[in-house]
Amino acid sequence: MIDATLFKRKHQLWLRIAFLSFSLSDPWVKNRLYEFSQIEFRHLKWLAQSLYENHSAYDYERDPKFNIESESFFTLVHTTINEIKTLHLLYGATPLCERMRHDEDYILSTLNAYLEKLSLDEPLKAFDRSRHWPDALLSAAEIDALTLFLFEELYKEYELIMVYFYRQIRAATPSQVSHFQDLIDESHFHLRSFGEMMAKMGILSLPRTLHPRTYEITDMGRFLRSGILEEENAKEECRKLSSSITDEKLSSFFEFINFQESYHIEIMKKLLKEM
């Protein structure tokens, strides 16, 4: 049955698989899992559309005990398998449920295959809180600045994805849908980038849950104007970090992100003009 409980479980499954991908170092498994997480996010979008069309309420709450952290990849794979199997008990006989079940049967077979490769079960460093950046020698002040930035921005990107997602479901024109999709895609890239950096430093953790006041927006104009302000703040944070970090590679990465934020502002201005 398509209801708020199913939406909540799917929301958690998207996060579960995305953060599992961030936590790994094996590039092939990492990329495969990230693709699966994107499939789960599309499922989530179709679910939200269905719920909205049927005037059924849903929210972005998560179970208080929902946790993505473990020292063992296999433990997380077992948890993911169990969650998918539990989810399947909630599916009905609709085409959407059939599609989701079919996708997840394949995901299950892939996850089970991972469990047979014992070499994959190396201890995960993503959650060890070591706060060590392995790719360059950073000062304690740089590590502190990077840690704060990543915690702040990982939450912000998650928040942006979910706010744009909420507005996209309620968009009035195809052009609005397209603009929101661009913003969502960009924030997915930022979420992944920051999540992977946090995993490298051993500080990967879930962003906190979103209160409905954050995403239940009725005044689109005001939302976009404050969104532009938010992007400008994000640009400023990136600029500050980029100038405070001496490592050239890291600094140029944050410059790159900073420039992307500039274009988000342009997309939001386009959305404002259309209103």
Place this chain on the structure above:
Amino acid sequence: MHPHNYGPLENPTGVGVGHSEQSGEFVIFYLGTKDDILEKVGYATNGCHDTVVLGSMFTEMIKGESLEYSKNAVEKLREKVALGPVKQQACAQMVLTAFEAAQIHEQKKAAGSAEELYAIEIGMECEVE
């Protein structure tokens, strides 16, 4: 990050919001009071991590304590953050305003009001440097 007491309460006795109209930032505070004791407290915010940390600290300070004790805790937190950066003062202001709004809501509810929450706008923004 694992902030304490984060998220709404079921059947709260008071719900208050401290918000900045300009930036769209807010803190929402939930009270579960029984016989003048803050048995349960909860909060949520879309603000920065300083706000999250201050909310976590403040709710830990007052949880299980009397309303009278919470007044002292408010003053203690104000004194503490007054020594720090302006940004932290703004974040603390947002948390404490939401707490104050929740207490007002609790009183209004007890007097028969059917309002879902009480909101107070604040002038300070947590983005200030």
